[in-house]
Amino acid sequence: MGIPRPAMGIPANAAADGENDGMASVSTRTPEAKARVRRAQLLVYAGRNEVAARQDVHLRRGIIFHGRLGAVEAAGLRSRGFTGALAVDPERYTKLNEQPPRLISDADLCATEQATLGVSAYFAPSFATQRTQASLLSVLEDGASFLSAVERTGASAPAYVSVVVTPFWLSEGLDVLETAVRDFARPIAFVFAAPFDPLGSQAAVEGALRLIQASAGAFILRCDLSAIGLVAGGAMGGSVGASATTRHLGMPLRNARRDRSSRDNSLHVFVPRLLSWPRGSTLEHLADDLDVFVCRCGVCQGDSLLRFREASRAVEAERHAVAAWAAIADAVLGDNDPIARWRSVLESADNAYGELEADGVALGRPGFIRAWLSVLPA
Numbered sequence: 001m002g003i004p005r006p007a008m009g010i011p012a013n014a015a016a017d018g019e020n021d022g023m024a025s026v027s028t029r030t031p032e033a034k035a036r037v038r039r040a041q042l043l044v045y046a047g048r049n050e051v052a053a054r055q056d057v058h059l060r061r062g063i064i065f066h067g068r069l070g071a072v073e074a075a076g077l078r079s080r081g082f083t084g085a086l087a088v089d090p091e092r093y094t095k096l097n098e099q100p101p102r103l104i105s106d107a108d109l110c111a112t113e114q115a116t117l118g119v120s121a122y123f124a125p126s127f128a129t130q131r132t133q134a135s136l137l138s139v140l141e142d143g144a145s146f147l148s149a150v151e152r153t154g155a156s157a158p159a160y161v162s163v164v165v166t167p168f169w170l171s172e173g174l175d176v177l178e179t180a181v182r183d184f185a186r187p188i189a190f191v192f193a194a195p196f197d198p199l200g201s202q203a204a205v206e207g208a209l210r211l212i213q214a215s216a217g218a219f220i221l222r223c224d225l226s227a228i229g230l231v232a233g234g235a236m237g238g239s240v241g242a243s244a245t246t247r248h249l250g251m252p253l254r255n256a257r258r259d260r261s262s263r264d265n266s267l268h269v270f271v272p273r274l275l276s277w278p279r280g281s282t283l284e285h286l287a288d289d290l291d292v293f294v295c296r297c298g299v300c301q302g303d304s305l306l307r308f309r310e311a312s313r314a315v316e317a318e319r320h321a322v323a324a325w326a327a328i329a330d331a332v333l334g335d336n337d338p339i340a341r342w343r344s345v346l347e348s349a350d351n352a353y354g355e356l357e358a359d360g361v362a363l364g365r366p367g368f369i370r371a372w373l374s375v376l377p378a
């Protein structure tokens, strides 16, 4: 069942590859793929809770602020002379349970606001797609009107239509969404949303890669470490959350689960060798000399991450997190074979969990690690 092609459609690059066989292939060995990865940027994604977001580590990397307060932060940075990569995600896609209203009336306003900030990329104020083709088409049509508004600002930066991909669209809805993305033939910023890790299964990672490869230019708007693999696998760029709260667009949790997690006020501590963010409270009983928690990022310089069991160290923990994932991203995307390097980073993390378990330390292994390992060529 096809989706009508929006009036704004332009010829699709992705369709030139011929019929899709339903499988995503990942390789960064061709000269074109290497050139794309070299150009790609992974920015920091931050909101009002990321208090270190105005500081050195984040700004060297480039930053995307989200929401209305994000626009205020971005304007403040520009007024203080910041000239680096900066963007604003209007983030009106969070109303997952509401019928998507039309956005044509404020597409112009939103484009003008972003143009005033001199953004590095424009993001549409898209709403989430519900489980219907009509909802999906509505988001893409509104996105097309936003792209036209951006063109009228005389912008030189790329513009993306934001599409929220809920678990339904990575499973039953995948064929429909993939066709719509290919027919739309305009750049899309994907926001993978789920109650927990949106890319925590082999099917989800394969689906995400298919969507990226079907698009005429993909950006990964807010993500965790999987953004590195998605850029290696075909996206033009992306952003990784500055803290645990911005690395996914969450979906509503069942009350019991939410109540339990809200009682724990300890920090989420990014552990680069484990590619995960365990709570400080889960690290309380660990021996201080565990090698896996020694961090050599520019912020820690050989100190143990176990110091972040102190909740008062939130700002330093956030600066460490960005420095540490940025080092991983740069190593992968700067490699001669980024996909092979991404696989080796995942394998190292998988092995590190095994070593901890052998020492009697059980920490939850994020699903995305084995999901990616099951998809990538060995």
Ligand SMILES: [Zn+2]
Pocket: 295, 296, 297, 298, 299, 300, 301, 320, 321, 323, 324
């Ligand atoms: Zn560190």
